[in-house]
Amino acid sequence: MRVLLVDPDPARAALVTEGLAGIDPLEVRHAAAFDEAAAAAFAPDVVVVAADSPDRDTLESLREASRANPRPVVMFVDRSEPGLAEEAVRAGVAAYVVDGLAPGRVRGVLEVAMSRFALMNQLRQDLAKAKADLASRKTVERAKALLMKERGLEEEEAYRVLRKLSMDAGRPIAAVAADLLAFAGVLKGEGP
Incomplete structure (x- = not known):
């Protein structure tokens, strides 16, 4: 496991490193401040x-880094102000532990954070896929409606036309439907 440990205090960093003992293989790199370029390289x-x-500043750096390169982040803080835990979670922090840094807890917190990150990442991917599928369905429905209106077809017939065009072109039905809508828009003078 590769761990980037960001802590300006060497004594506290040593406690975290001690808590990681027993993980094999383990590579720990210590930095006094978070730097996305260094993190990406490591x-x-x-x-x-x-x-x-x-x-x-650290939370904003983590937020930007999470957008470009999502990875699990664990934050151990000695004290926290109201609202900072929520900001940390919005910045991509998977575990936010206040006044709880003890070597015996580090490994367990990391394991939970990594599991939570994997689960949240899967949920984000599932959501993105569901949104893309919904957009594709809407495009197909609009293309079917166009065929029904312009050619006087029933819904099933319009779908069969789209499916045949898709198979003949070797392209997904949503792509064929999008092309059909684009061509119809150009013919009506709506496009380029």
């Missing part, structure tokens, strides 16, 4: 941030 499996209190 390609950690998990990022552990330990700090007195989370600062907004």
Whole structure:
């Protein structure tokens, strides 16, 4: 496991490193501050941030990094202000532990955070797929409606026409439907 440990305090960083003992294989890289370029070069499996209190710059850096390169992030803080835990979660932090850094807890917290991250990542992928499927269905429905209106077809007949065009072209039915809608728009003077 590759762990990027971000902590300006070497003593606290040593506690986190001690808590990682027994993980094999293990590679820990320590940094005083989070740097996305360095993190991307190292390609950690998990990022552990330990700090007195989370600062907004670190949270913003984590937010930007999570958009470009999502990875599990664990944050151990000595104290927290109201609202910072929510900001941390929005920045992609999978586990936010306040005043609970003990070597014996580190490994368990990391395992839970990595599992939670994997689950949330799968949910995000499922949501993106569902949205894409819905958009495809809407496109197919609009193309069917166009065929029904312009050619006087019943719904099943319009779908068969789309399916045949799809098979003949060797392309997904949603792509063929999008092309049909685009061509119809051009013919009506709506396109380029």
